[in-house]
Ligand code: FES
Protein backbone atom coordinates (compact mmCIF):
# COMPACT_ATOMS: atom_id res chain seq x y z
CA UNK A 1 0.00 0.00 0.00
CA UNK A 2 0.99 3.60 -0.47
CA UNK A 3 2.41 5.16 2.65
CA UNK A 4 -0.10 8.01 3.20
CA UNK A 5 2.50 10.18 4.91
CA UNK A 6 4.91 9.84 2.01
CA UNK A 7 2.12 10.56 -0.46
CA UNK A 8 0.80 13.56 1.42
CA UNK A 9 4.29 15.03 1.48
CA UNK A 10 4.54 15.13 -2.30
CA UNK A 11 2.90 18.28 -3.55
CA UNK A 12 5.06 19.14 -6.53
CA UNK A 13 5.42 17.25 -9.77
CA UNK A 14 8.77 16.22 -11.19
CA UNK A 15 10.73 19.18 -12.56
CA UNK A 16 9.37 20.04 -15.99
CA UNK A 17 12.79 19.85 -17.62
CA UNK A 18 12.65 16.07 -16.95
CA UNK A 19 9.98 15.98 -19.67
CA UNK A 20 12.11 17.75 -22.25
CA UNK A 21 15.75 16.89 -21.55
CA UNK A 22 17.26 14.16 -23.79
CA UNK A 23 19.83 13.41 -21.05
CA UNK A 24 16.99 12.43 -18.66
CA UNK A 25 15.48 10.16 -21.31
CA UNK A 26 18.83 8.40 -21.80
CA UNK A 27 19.02 7.66 -18.09
CA UNK A 28 15.38 6.51 -18.04
CA UNK A 29 16.12 4.13 -20.91
CA UNK A 30 19.12 2.66 -19.07
CA UNK A 31 17.74 2.50 -15.56
CA UNK A 32 14.03 1.96 -16.12
CA UNK A 33 13.14 0.56 -19.55
CA UNK A 34 16.19 -1.70 -19.90
CA UNK A 35 15.36 -3.34 -16.54
CA UNK A 36 11.57 -3.66 -16.63
CA UNK A 37 8.95 -6.09 -17.84
CA UNK A 38 6.95 -4.81 -20.82
CA UNK A 39 3.90 -6.31 -22.51
CA UNK A 40 5.12 -7.28 -25.97
CA UNK A 41 2.98 -9.85 -27.80
CA UNK A 42 0.24 -12.46 -27.59
CA UNK A 43 0.95 -16.05 -26.70
CA UNK A 44 -0.91 -17.31 -29.81
CA UNK A 45 1.74 -15.59 -31.96
CA UNK A 46 4.36 -17.97 -30.56
CA UNK A 47 2.27 -20.93 -29.43
CA UNK A 48 3.80 -23.64 -31.61
CA UNK A 49 7.37 -24.73 -32.34
CA UNK A 50 8.64 -22.82 -35.37
CA UNK A 51 6.57 -19.69 -34.70
CA UNK A 52 8.29 -16.37 -34.18
CA UNK A 53 7.27 -12.75 -33.90
CA UNK A 54 8.96 -9.42 -33.37
CA UNK A 55 8.21 -6.83 -30.72
CA UNK A 56 9.78 -4.10 -28.62
CA UNK A 57 10.79 -4.06 -24.98
CA UNK A 58 10.92 -0.32 -24.44
CA UNK A 59 13.17 0.82 -27.29
CA UNK A 60 14.83 -2.57 -27.69
CA UNK A 61 13.76 -4.56 -30.77
CA UNK A 62 13.31 -8.21 -29.89
CA UNK A 63 12.42 -11.43 -31.67
CA UNK A 64 10.39 -14.01 -29.77
CA UNK A 65 10.70 -17.59 -30.98
CA UNK A 66 9.46 -21.01 -29.92
CA UNK A 67 12.09 -23.57 -30.79
CA UNK A 68 11.61 -27.30 -31.47
CA UNK A 69 12.27 -28.05 -27.80
CA UNK A 70 9.04 -26.17 -27.03
CA UNK A 71 10.72 -23.38 -25.10
CA UNK A 72 9.78 -19.76 -25.75
CA UNK A 73 12.87 -17.55 -25.95
CA UNK A 74 13.56 -13.93 -26.74
CA UNK A 75 16.57 -12.28 -28.35
CA UNK A 76 17.70 -8.85 -29.37
CA UNK A 77 16.50 -8.61 -32.98
CA UNK A 78 19.93 -7.55 -34.30
CA UNK A 79 22.50 -9.68 -36.12
CA UNK A 80 25.74 -10.40 -34.23
CA UNK A 81 27.70 -9.81 -37.46
CA UNK A 82 27.28 -6.15 -38.37
CA UNK A 83 23.96 -5.16 -36.93
CA UNK A 84 21.29 -5.77 -39.53
CA UNK A 85 17.83 -6.35 -38.01
CA UNK A 86 16.86 -10.00 -38.40
CA UNK A 87 13.09 -10.44 -38.61
CA UNK A 88 9.89 -8.49 -38.97
CA UNK A 89 6.37 -9.48 -37.93
CA UNK A 90 4.92 -12.95 -37.50
CA UNK A 91 6.62 -15.86 -39.21
CA UNK A 92 6.96 -19.63 -39.15
CA UNK A 93 10.41 -21.06 -39.81
CA UNK A 94 13.11 -23.40 -38.59
CA UNK A 95 15.93 -20.85 -38.59
CA UNK A 96 16.50 -17.11 -38.65
CA UNK A 97 18.64 -15.93 -41.53
CA UNK A 98 20.04 -12.42 -41.66
CA UNK A 99 19.25 -10.74 -45.00
CA UNK A 100 22.66 -9.00 -45.16
CA UNK A 101 25.34 -11.77 -45.31
CA UNK A 102 23.16 -14.80 -44.53
CA UNK A 103 24.38 -15.65 -41.06
CA UNK A 104 21.85 -18.23 -39.90
CA UNK A 105 20.67 -18.78 -36.32
CA UNK A 106 18.60 -21.53 -34.73
CA UNK A 107 15.38 -20.57 -32.93
CA UNK A 108 17.34 -21.33 -29.76
CA UNK A 109 19.57 -18.37 -30.68
CA UNK A 110 22.68 -20.37 -31.57
CA UNK A 111 24.68 -19.34 -34.64
CA UNK A 112 24.40 -22.29 -37.03
CA UNK A 113 26.11 -21.04 -40.19
CA UNK A 114 28.17 -18.04 -41.25
CA UNK A 115 29.32 -18.14 -44.88
CA UNK A 116 33.16 -18.18 -45.26
CA UNK A 117 33.67 -18.55 -41.50
CA UNK A 118 35.54 -21.82 -42.26
CA UNK A 119 38.28 -19.67 -43.78
CA UNK A 120 38.72 -17.84 -40.44
CA UNK A 121 40.70 -19.94 -37.94
CA UNK A 122 39.79 -17.64 -35.04
CA UNK A 123 36.04 -17.64 -35.74
CA UNK A 124 34.18 -18.88 -32.63
CA UNK A 125 30.62 -19.72 -33.65
CA UNK A 126 29.66 -20.64 -30.10
CA UNK A 127 30.36 -17.11 -28.88
CA UNK A 128 28.22 -15.43 -31.54
CA UNK A 129 24.68 -16.56 -30.72
CA UNK A 130 21.83 -14.06 -30.49
CA UNK A 131 21.77 -11.94 -27.35
CA UNK A 132 19.05 -13.27 -25.03
CA UNK A 133 16.40 -11.27 -23.18
CA UNK A 134 13.92 -12.50 -20.56
CA UNK A 135 10.50 -13.69 -21.77
CA UNK A 136 7.55 -14.90 -19.71
CA UNK A 137 3.82 -15.12 -20.17
CA UNK A 138 0.74 -14.62 -18.04
CA UNK A 139 -2.46 -16.00 -19.59
CA UNK A 140 -2.44 -15.02 -23.29
CA UNK A 141 0.00 -12.14 -22.68
CA UNK A 142 3.74 -12.30 -23.40
CA UNK A 143 6.06 -9.96 -21.54
CA UNK A 144 9.70 -9.17 -22.27
CA UNK A 145 12.42 -7.73 -20.05
CA UNK A 146 15.67 -6.64 -21.75
CA UNK A 147 17.53 -7.76 -18.62
CA UNK A 148 18.36 -11.45 -19.06
CA UNK A 149 18.73 -11.75 -15.27
CA UNK A 150 15.39 -10.07 -14.53
CA UNK A 151 13.38 -11.07 -11.47
CA UNK A 152 10.35 -13.25 -12.34
CA UNK A 153 7.36 -11.66 -14.08
CA UNK A 154 5.15 -12.91 -11.24
CA UNK A 155 7.03 -10.59 -8.84
CA UNK A 156 6.20 -7.65 -11.11
CA UNK A 157 2.54 -8.62 -11.58
CA UNK A 158 1.94 -9.05 -7.84
CA UNK A 159 -1.74 -9.61 -7.17
CA UNK A 160 -2.88 -8.39 -10.60
CA UNK A 161 -3.81 -11.92 -11.81
CA UNK A 162 -5.90 -12.46 -8.65
CA UNK A 163 -7.57 -9.07 -9.01
CA UNK A 164 -8.58 -9.78 -12.59
CA UNK A 165 -9.93 -13.19 -11.61
CA UNK A 166 -11.78 -11.77 -8.58
CA UNK A 167 -13.34 -9.18 -10.87
CA UNK A 168 -14.93 -11.96 -12.93
CA UNK A 169 -12.38 -12.20 -15.75
CA UNK A 170 -10.94 -15.50 -17.02
CA UNK A 171 -7.94 -14.26 -18.99
CA UNK A 172 -7.34 -17.69 -20.55
CA UNK A 173 -10.79 -17.61 -22.16
CA UNK A 174 -10.23 -14.25 -23.87
CA UNK A 175 -10.00 -14.08 -27.67
CA UNK A 176 -7.92 -11.48 -29.46
CA UNK A 177 -9.90 -8.91 -31.42
CA UNK A 178 -7.42 -6.40 -32.79
CA UNK A 179 -4.37 -4.22 -32.15
CA UNK A 180 -4.64 -0.42 -32.33
CA UNK A 181 -1.31 1.37 -32.85
CA UNK A 182 -0.66 5.05 -32.08
CA UNK A 183 3.08 5.65 -32.24
CA UNK A 184 3.09 9.40 -32.63
CA UNK A 185 1.90 11.06 -29.44
CA UNK A 186 3.58 14.48 -29.29
CA UNK A 187 4.50 14.29 -25.62
CA UNK A 188 6.96 12.78 -23.18
CA UNK A 189 6.08 9.24 -22.10
CA UNK A 190 5.61 10.34 -18.48
CA UNK A 191 2.83 12.75 -19.50
CA UNK A 192 0.93 9.80 -21.00
CA UNK A 193 1.48 7.62 -17.93
CA UNK A 194 0.50 10.39 -15.50
CA UNK A 195 -2.66 11.11 -17.47
CA UNK A 196 -3.53 7.41 -17.23
CA UNK A 197 -2.95 7.39 -13.47
CA UNK A 198 -5.70 9.78 -12.44
CA UNK A 199 -9.38 10.13 -13.18
CA UNK A 200 -9.53 13.60 -11.64
CA UNK A 201 -9.83 14.80 -15.25
CA UNK A 202 -12.54 12.32 -16.21
CA UNK A 203 -15.59 14.34 -15.16
CA UNK A 204 -14.53 17.32 -17.26
CA UNK A 205 -12.63 15.69 -20.11
CA UNK A 206 -14.44 12.37 -20.64
CA UNK A 207 -18.21 12.98 -20.34
CA UNK A 208 -19.08 9.70 -22.04
CA UNK A 209 -16.80 7.68 -19.74
CA UNK A 210 -18.15 9.53 -16.70
CA UNK A 211 -21.68 8.42 -17.72
CA UNK A 212 -20.59 4.77 -17.56
CA UNK A 213 -18.21 4.81 -14.56
CA UNK A 214 -18.64 6.53 -11.21
CA UNK A 215 -15.55 8.75 -11.20
CA UNK A 216 -16.45 10.64 -8.01
CA UNK A 217 -13.68 10.56 -5.40
CA UNK A 218 -15.61 8.51 -2.83
CA UNK A 219 -16.53 5.80 -5.33
CA UNK A 220 -13.44 5.56 -7.52
CA UNK A 221 -10.68 3.51 -5.86
CA UNK A 222 -6.94 4.20 -6.12
CA UNK A 223 -4.32 1.77 -4.86
CA UNK A 224 -0.69 0.96 -5.47
CA UNK A 225 1.11 -2.24 -4.49
CA UNK A 226 4.73 -2.73 -5.45
CA UNK A 227 5.07 -2.00 -9.16
CA UNK A 228 1.33 -2.00 -9.95
CA UNK A 229 -1.05 0.94 -9.57
CA UNK A 230 -4.75 0.14 -9.77
CA UNK A 231 -7.85 2.23 -10.32
CA UNK A 232 -11.16 0.54 -9.56
CA UNK A 233 -14.18 2.19 -11.16
CA UNK A 234 -17.67 1.04 -10.20
CA UNK A 235 -20.24 1.25 -13.01
CA UNK A 236 -23.07 3.75 -12.79
CA UNK A 237 -25.42 0.93 -13.62
CA UNK A 238 -26.84 2.17 -16.90
CA UNK A 239 -26.41 1.04 -20.49
CA UNK A 240 -23.92 -1.44 -21.88
CA UNK A 241 -21.43 -0.96 -19.06
CA UNK A 242 -23.75 -1.78 -16.16
CA UNK A 243 -22.33 -4.51 -13.94
CA UNK A 244 -22.56 -7.90 -15.60
CA UNK A 245 -20.09 -10.73 -15.61
CA UNK A 246 -17.54 -7.99 -14.96
CA UNK A 247 -18.63 -6.00 -11.94
CA UNK A 248 -16.21 -3.11 -11.95
CA UNK A 249 -13.84 -1.25 -14.20
CA UNK A 250 -10.17 -2.00 -13.51
CA UNK A 251 -7.42 0.19 -14.89
CA UNK A 252 -3.91 -0.92 -13.95
CA UNK A 253 -0.45 0.39 -14.70
CA UNK A 254 2.52 -1.98 -14.51
CA UNK A 255 5.49 0.28 -13.99
CA UNK A 256 6.84 1.81 -16.08
CA UNK A 257 4.31 1.82 -18.90
CA UNK A 258 2.14 -1.25 -19.46
CA UNK A 259 -1.57 -0.50 -19.06
CA UNK A 260 -4.28 -3.12 -18.45
CA UNK A 261 -7.89 -1.99 -18.82
CA UNK A 262 -11.12 -3.83 -18.06
CA UNK A 263 -14.51 -2.17 -18.47
CA UNK A 264 -17.53 -3.36 -16.50
CA UNK A 265 -20.15 -5.42 -18.34
CA UNK A 266 -19.04 -8.26 -20.58
CA UNK A 267 -15.61 -9.93 -20.44
CA UNK A 268 -13.00 -7.64 -22.01
CA UNK A 269 -9.44 -6.52 -21.55
CA UNK A 270 -7.05 -4.23 -23.37
CA UNK A 271 -3.31 -4.25 -22.73
CA UNK A 272 -0.37 -2.38 -24.18
CA UNK A 273 2.79 -0.42 -23.47
CA UNK A 274 3.51 3.30 -23.29
CA UNK A 275 7.12 3.78 -24.44
CA UNK A 276 9.32 6.74 -25.32
CA UNK A 277 10.42 7.15 -28.93
CA UNK A 278 12.05 10.49 -28.17
CA UNK A 279 11.90 12.97 -25.33
CA UNK A 280 8.74 14.52 -26.80
CA UNK A 281 7.43 11.51 -28.74
CA UNK A 282 5.59 8.52 -27.31
CA UNK A 283 4.47 5.27 -28.88
CA UNK A 284 1.54 3.18 -27.72
CA UNK A 285 -0.45 0.21 -28.84
CA UNK A 286 -3.38 -1.63 -27.33
CA UNK A 287 -4.29 -5.26 -27.91
CA UNK A 288 -8.04 -5.68 -27.44
CA UNK A 289 -9.43 -8.97 -26.16
CA UNK A 290 -13.02 -10.02 -25.43
CA UNK A 291 -14.68 -13.06 -23.94
CA UNK A 292 -15.75 -15.86 -26.28
CA UNK A 293 -19.46 -15.00 -26.12
CA UNK A 294 -19.30 -11.23 -26.39
CA UNK A 295 -21.64 -10.01 -29.12
CA UNK A 296 -20.62 -7.61 -31.87
CA UNK A 297 -22.95 -4.87 -30.68
CA UNK A 298 -21.44 -4.75 -27.19
CA UNK A 299 -17.94 -4.89 -28.66
CA UNK A 300 -18.68 -2.04 -31.09
CA UNK A 301 -20.04 0.11 -28.26
CA UNK A 302 -17.00 -0.63 -26.11
CA UNK A 303 -14.55 0.24 -28.90
CA UNK A 304 -16.46 3.41 -29.77
CA UNK A 305 -16.24 4.62 -26.17
CA UNK A 306 -12.57 3.68 -25.95
CA UNK A 307 -11.72 5.51 -29.18
CA UNK A 308 -13.59 8.59 -27.99
CA UNK A 309 -11.71 8.60 -24.66
CA UNK A 310 -8.45 7.99 -26.53
CA UNK A 311 -8.99 11.04 -28.75
CA UNK A 312 -9.80 13.16 -25.71
CA UNK A 313 -6.69 11.95 -23.89
CA UNK A 314 -4.43 12.57 -26.89
CA UNK A 315 -5.55 16.20 -27.04
CA UNK A 316 -4.91 16.57 -23.30
CA UNK A 317 -1.44 15.05 -23.17
CA UNK A 318 -0.20 16.85 -26.27
CA UNK A 319 -1.46 20.16 -24.84
CA UNK A 320 0.21 19.41 -21.49
CA UNK A 321 3.52 18.79 -23.25
CA UNK A 322 3.26 22.21 -24.88
CA UNK A 323 2.49 23.78 -21.51
CA UNK A 324 5.24 22.15 -19.50
CA UNK A 325 7.89 22.66 -22.17
CA UNK A 326 7.00 26.33 -22.57
CA UNK A 327 9.61 27.29 -19.98
CA UNK A 328 7.12 29.38 -18.03
CA UNK A 329 6.94 27.10 -14.98
CA UNK A 330 9.49 24.86 -13.28
CA UNK A 331 7.07 22.26 -11.93
CA UNK A 332 3.39 21.65 -11.19
CA UNK A 333 1.24 20.72 -8.21
CA UNK A 334 -0.20 17.34 -7.22
CA UNK A 335 -3.33 16.68 -5.18
CA UNK A 336 -2.36 14.28 -2.38
CA UNK A 337 -5.53 12.18 -2.63
CA UNK A 338 -6.81 12.25 -6.20
CA UNK A 339 -3.32 12.20 -7.73
CA UNK A 340 -1.68 9.80 -5.28
CA UNK A 341 -0.87 7.33 -8.07
CA UNK A 342 1.10 10.03 -9.91
CA UNK A 343 3.09 10.55 -6.70
CA UNK A 344 3.67 6.77 -6.59
CA UNK A 345 4.85 6.80 -10.22
CA UNK A 346 7.08 9.82 -9.75
CA UNK A 347 8.69 8.33 -6.65
CA UNK A 348 9.54 5.17 -8.65
CA UNK A 349 11.04 7.33 -11.41
CA UNK A 350 13.08 9.30 -8.89
CA UNK A 351 14.15 6.09 -7.15
CA UNK A 352 15.30 4.56 -10.43
CA UNK A 353 17.12 7.64 -11.63
CA UNK A 354 18.67 8.52 -8.30
CA UNK A 355 19.27 12.08 -7.31
CA UNK A 356 22.96 12.32 -8.16
CA UNK A 357 22.18 13.68 -11.62
S1 FES B 1 24.84 -8.18 -40.67
FE1 FES B 1 23.83 -10.06 -40.46
S2 FES B 1 24.97 -11.39 -41.71
FE2 FES B 1 26.04 -9.53 -41.88
Ligand SMILES: [Fe+2]
Pocket residue numbers: 195201202205206309312313
Ligand atom coordinates in the same frame (compact mmCIF):
# COMPACT_ATOMS: atom_id res chain seq x y z
FE1 LIG C 1 -8.19 10.36 -19.71
